[in-house]
Amino acid sequence: MFGRLVLSSVVFLSLAGFAQSQSLSGIRVGEVFASSAKPAQAPVATDEIDGYALTKWKLPNGNYLSVTRRIDGDKIVYAEVDWDGSASGAVSDFAGFRFGETTLADIRAKLGSNGFAFSNHVIKPMPDGSLMSFNSYEVEGSDTIVVFMTKTTAEGLKDLYEGNDVSRAGTLARLDALILAQPEYLATNWGPDRIFDPNYVKIASPN
Numbered sequence: 447m448f449g450r451l452v453l454s455s456v457v458f459l460s461l462a463g464f465a466q467s468q469s470l471s472g473i474r475v476g477e478v479f480a481s482s483a484k485p486a487q488a489p490v491a492t493d494e495i496d497g498y499a500l501t502k503w504k505l506p507n508g509n510y511l512s513v514t515r516r517i518d519g520d521k522i523v524y525a526e527v528d529w530d531g532s533a534s535g536a537v538s539d540f541a542g543f544r545f546g547e548t549t550l551a552d553i554r555a556k557l558g559s560n561g562f563a564f565s566n567h568v569i570k571p572m573p574d575g576s577l578m579s580f581n582s583y584e585v586e587g588s589d590t591i592v593v594f595m596t597k598t599t600a601e602g603l604k605d606l607y608e609g610n611d612v613s614r615a616g617t618l619a620r621l622d623a624l625i626l627a628q629p630e631y632l633a634t635n636w637g638p639d640r641i642f643d644p645n646y647v648k649i650a651s652p653n
Contacts, residue, residue, distance in 0.1 A: 468590050468626065470539050471511045473525045475590050475626045479515040482522060498523070509535040509545075514631070523631040528623045538624055543594075545623075550579060550596040551616035557583060559645040561594075566637030575600030579619055582640075584629075586648045591632060593625035 468474055472483035484503075490510075491502040494517065502512045507530075514524035529535050529545035536544045542556065554560050561581040570578045582593045596619035598606075606615060 468585060468588060470525045470527050470624060470626050471505060473511065473513055473522060473626075475522050475525060475628055477522055479513070479520045479522050484513075485511060505535075507535040507537070508532050524625070524627040526623060526625045529621070538621070540624065543621060543624075545621050548621040549617050550581065550594075550619035553581060553594050553596070553621070554616060557649060558647045560643035562640045562642040562646055564632060564636035565639040565641055568641070572597070575603070577603055577619075578622065582632075584648045589628060591625075591627050591629055592649065593627065593632075594621060595623035595625065596620055597622040 471485065474482065479499075479501075484501075485505060487503050487505070489501050490504050491500075493500045497517055498514050499517050500512065500514050502510060504510055505527075509530050510528045512524075512526045512528070513522055515522045527539065531546065533546075536546055538545055542548075543553070561583045563580060563582060567580055569580070572578055577598045579596045579598070580593055581596070582591050584591055598615065598619045602618040606612060606618065
């Protein structure tokens with residue numbers, strides 16, 4: 447899918463709301479976890495693996511926030527917000543992007559390209575029969591990558607296959623989760639190789 451799509455070219459992007467694009471629910475990648483703006487609620491899950499500590503909260507709107515930090519140094523390397531599927535949780539941290547409503551086609555149009563994908567993490571089949579896509583963008587002037595996770599339902603996939611019209615894929619995949627992460631952490635977990643859209647541009651953060 448990457449590299450075969452004809453997308454609009456945007457040389458420089460200044461998008462309303464992206465001044466806050468380097469934080470999710472107040473969490474910023476690179477900051478010290480102990481002094482970060484963590485949710486007031488008690489975590490619903492914690493874990494430690496391979497030198498990293500993972501903490502997960504259920505937010506007041508029903509969505510889930512997951513944060514990963516290095517145990518050595520306590521620095522946050524990964525933050526993810528997952529939509530719970532309800533209307534109350536549809537508003538995301540990025541102005542103009544709504545969970546369950548914003549399509550992959552919308553994301554491409556707003557950000558000027560299809561972004562890039564880590565070669566080992568382009569798409570992921572889900573247990574419910576849906577398909578998750580991962581479109582990544584570097585944030586200009588920072589050591590942060592933002593990942594838009596969009597989901598195509600099992601019904602949507604069936605419609606695509608039966609209609610044999612993959613050109614509609616971008617309109618059926620809808621925003622389901624957002625990730626902010628350090629490039630090194632994603633490369634370790636998703637593989638170092640990247641597949642770039644020919645029209646790729648970084649997201650220029652106004653701040």
